[in-house]
Every structure is written in C-alpha cells, then in structure tokens.
Amino acid sequence: MSAIEVLERWEERGYLDDRISRREFLKFCGRMAVLLGLSNSMIPQIAEAVEQTVQQRRPSVIWLEFQDCAGNTESFTRANSPSVSQAVLESISLDYHETLMAAAGHQAEEARQRALEENSGKLIVVVEGSIPTKDDGVYCTVGGKTALQILQEVEPHALAFVAVGTCAAFGGIPMARPNPTGAVGLESVIRTKPIINAPGCPANPDVMMGILVHYLVFGRLPELDAKKRPLFAFGKRIHDTCERRPHFDAGQFALSFDDFGARNGFCLYKLGCKGPETYNICASWRWNMGASWPVKAGHPCIGCSEPAFWDRFTPFYERIPLAAGFGVEARADDIGKVAVGVTAAGIAAHAIYTAAVRKAEQKAVELDKKGKEESNES
Ligand code: SF4
Structure with missing residues (x-):
C-alpha cells in the first residue's frame, strides 16, 4: 500500500x-x-x-510509573507532532497508564490484569521511574503491590520492556547518594526479556516515537549500543554535534554566564558542560520542533541521560577533566575574526x-x- x-x-x-x-x-x-x-x-x-x-494490529502497551515525576509522560504528550503522536498513542492499545487513563483504583488495576491475560507474550511494557529494592521495595507501592512485585508479575507476559527516562534506564535521581530507597534501573530487575533504554531527563519525545515507529515498521526493536540505547539517537556524543563545538576547537570559552563569550555563543566547557561525556540527540535534533536545547539557550549540558547521573556529574558548574581534544587557546586579538567563521560552522550539525x-x-x-x-x- x-x-x-x-x-x-x-x-x-x-x-x-x-x-x-x-x-x-x-x-x-x-x-x-x-x-x-x-x-x-x-x-x-x-x-x-x-x-x-x-x-x-494494535500492539498492547502498558506504561508503569514507579519512582518518577511523570516528566517522560509529559514529554511524550508534547511530541513534535502532538496530534499525530496522540493518534499513534491511541492507535496502540494503551491498556494501562496511571497518569493518562480515566479509570482509577480497582478498575485501573483490573485493566492491567486484563492486558496481561489477553496479550500474554505480546505486551510492550514501558517503565518510567526507578525501582526501589531496599526493604523489599516498600518505598513504592501501587494498588498495594510494590514496584518489584508488579514487575515480577508482568515480566512473564512481556514481549519487551522500554525504560523511558534516566530513572528507569539507569536509576537516575532516586539512585543518587545516599540512595535511601535502594533505587535501581530496570536492567537490575528484569532478567529474561529484552530491554531498550531511552534515557534523558526527560527523554526526547521523538526518540520515544522513533522506537515505536521502528517497531511498527520492522516488527523489531532498533539497533542498540552497549547500554541498550537506540543507536539512531545515542550513537554520537552531544559534543560531536554541538553548535558551539567550533568554539571549543578554537579555544574560545565562556568563563561566566554574562561575559563576552557567553553573549557570543562560545563553548560552555569551562562552565561545566558535560557534552563531551554525554550521548544523546539534543544537539542535532533539539526540542520543540527543533527550536532550541539547553546549550543553545546558554546552559551547559548536565549529562542527564548518562548512567550515574546525578552523582557522576555534580557539581554541575565545574569542568570535567578532558584527556584529549582540548582546544588551543586563541589570542584575544583573534577571537573576533575567528568568531564569524565558527558561528557559520557551528550551525552545521543541526x-x-x-x-x-x-x-x-x-x-x-x-x-x-x-x-x-x-x-x-x-
Ligand atoms: S558547549 Fe559543551 S557540548 Fe558544546 S562544544 Fe562546548 S563542551 Fe562540547
């Protein structure tokens, strides 16, 4: 057709x-x-x-929320083509989603149970939020069951799991020191079914839509990297596609948020940017119909889609050590001349x-x- x-x-x-x-x-x-x-x-x-x-086809999907802020749900419902995304969302059989479904209480839990029975082995399970494991997982319960119990119940019926957002993928903020609830990412709990990680705080809605569309078109999950992230979105570092990269290479850095460099789009590495260690699509695909992203708006990347975010990247405004590729400091006299060229080059990736x-x-x-x-x- x-x-x-x-x-x-x-x-x-x-x-x-x-x-x-x-x-x-x-x-x-x-x-x-x-x-x-x-x-x-x-x-x-x-x-x-x-x-x-x-x-x-209407693949059955259930969306489980555990230790989260519902930010990924918010993000998904604000995809670049909201009405198309909504249509796709509705066209899959979203049989359970605590935030979006009209049902509540026992009715909602029955809907989840029904989805498990009617779609056993074909169910796509989206998980948002980390899973607390300390004290038998008592720190997150839904309908009287812990997140751990719910996942154990769901796992035999699932075709695959999608961990959406950094908390579900890698533990995220709830796992930050001292991690009082023993929070972990999905991979530490689910052992027998494929997992695809779509990290980010929140995850980019188009990445989530891309995973879904890939599955609909090819009937299988997209190719993944070693951290189970789809290569189409996480194959490159933010640093490799950043519009400020030519300034990095030219040794031109903003040193405070209101200096000449900040006002002229210089590299934010010295203000703590974690782009050199972060894999995501933010720099090339951006957000809100490609309108902007944090670094374009003047804030350093904080590495929110990487494992061990938050501990690994705090303090946010201190620079990370760089082993290789550090830009050569330009002479102050040359900065103005270079800037014209690098600005032109800087828009290339997007x-x-x-x-x-x-x-x-x-x-x-x-x-x-x-x-x-x-x-x-x-
Ligand atoms: S702003 Fe960050 S991501 Fe962009 S070039 Fe500088 S260090 Fe790399």
Whole structure:
C-alpha cells in the first residue's frame, strides 16, 4: 500500500479532517524517516505501518510509573507532532497508564490484569521511574503491590520492556547518594526479556516515537549500543554535534554566564558542560520542533541521560577533566575574526538534520501530489 492510499483511507474515516491535517501526517512520516536514518523511499512503509496499527494490529502497551515525576509522560504528550503522536498513542492499545487513563483504583488495576491475560507474550511494557529494592521495595507501592512485585508479575507476559527516562534506564535521581530507597534501573530487575533504554531527563519525545515507529515498521526493536540505547539517537556524543563545538576547537570559552563569550555563543566547557561525556540527540535534533536545547539557550549540558547521573556529574558548574581534544587557546586579538567563521560552522550539525527533514517532508508531499494526479487521471 502506498502512502497515498494510506492517506485516502484515513481521510475516508474522517481521521485526517478531524484530528490531523494531511500535510502534518506526511511531515511526521518524513521526520521519522530522517530520525531513524532511513531513506526517503521508506516513507510509504512508515505511513502504512502507522495505518495498519490504527486499523488492526494494535500492539498492547502498558506504561508503569514507579519512582518518577511523570516528566517522560509529559514529554511524550508534547511530541513534535502532538496530534499525530496522540493518534499513534491511541492507535496502540494503551491498556494501562496511571497518569493518562480515566479509570482509577480497582478498575485501573483490573485493566492491567486484563492486558496481561489477553496479550500474554505480546505486551510492550514501558517503565518510567526507578525501582526501589531496599526493604523489599516498600518505598513504592501501587494498588498495594510494590514496584518489584508488579514487575515480577508482568515480566512473564512481556514481549519487551522500554525504560523511558534516566530513572528507569539507569536509576537516575532516586539512585543518587545516599540512595535511601535502594533505587535501581530496570536492567537490575528484569532478567529474561529484552530491554531498550531511552534515557534523558526527560527523554526526547521523538526518540520515544522513533522506537515505536521502528517497531511498527520492522516488527523489531532498533539497533542498540552497549547500554541498550537506540543507536539512531545515542550513537554520537552531544559534543560531536554541538553548535558551539567550533568554539571549543578554537579555544574560545565562556568563563561566566554574562561575559563576552557567553553573549557570543562560545563553548560552555569551562562552565561545566558535560557534552563531551554525554550521548544523546539534543544537539542535532533539539526540542520543540527543533527550536532550541539547553546549550543553545546558554546552559551547559548536565549529562542527564548518562548512567550515574546525578552523582557522576555534580557539581554541575565545574569542568570535567578532558584527556584529549582540548582546544588551543586563541589570542584575544583573534577571537573576533575567528568568531564569524565558527558561528557559520557551528550551525552545521543541526542544519544537516534540518535540511534532511525538509527534504523528507517535501518528498512525502510530492508523493501525495503525484498520487492525487494519478487518481484524477484514472
Ligand atoms: S558547549 Fe559543551 S557540548 Fe558544546 S562544544 Fe562546548 S563542551 Fe562540547
């Protein structure tokens, strides 16, 4: 089935008119192709997979929240294409989510139980928040059961687990010293099923959507790194795609938050930036439709998506030791001259992504136009 036929079906069902514009859906498919590193020729398959999910497959998903702030839920519901994301979220069978579901109390717990029984072996389990293990896990209970008990109950029924956010992936803030609840990440508890980690505080909503779309298109999880993170989003350090990197290489650093360097977009390494040790998509993909991210806004990266965040990266405003690649200090006289060049170079990483996204979106719209013309001719 082509992307056009998918759109026509959605239109017939009133889905596009009421909830999502045709253009928005096409752009979503184009963006997902770029995010997942797929060629534009895959756009129709993405459209088809999303449509099939809406139509028939409806993989059952339960979303468990333990020691968390619900920040990842907040992030996901504010994805770059909120209406498309919401449609995908609704089109999967989200059978249990404490924050989003209307049911409460016994009714909610029954819904979880039903999902386990009806979808045993096919269930995708999203976990948000760390799991307390001290004193038999008594520090986090839901419906009278500890997080540990709930996970033990769910594990035999799961196809795979997605740990969303740093707390679920690596223990996060609850695991910081002195870790009074014995908090751990999902990997320390789940032993028999595949886990995919989508860390971040919160996780980028497009990364979460990318994992889901990859699963819908290919029927399997994306390729992972040694820390079980999807390579499409965590394959590079923030430092490698940061727009301030040319300043780092030129030895131009902001030394305080209101100095000449800070005002001119210089590197934040000396203000404690943890970008050289942090793997994530923030610098290239950014947040809020690619509008910005912390380093662009003038704040150093705090390494929130890495294992052992928070302890490993505090104090946040002290520089981390760098073994190699340290920039050569520029002479004060040269800074102004160099700055013009580095600013131009500095936008390159995000610009490459932006150009790819635009191209994919354009391709998707062209496919749609061509399909319409063909159907008019016939
Ligand atoms: S601001 Fe941070 S991530 Fe960006 S170049 Fe400097 S040290 Fe690297």
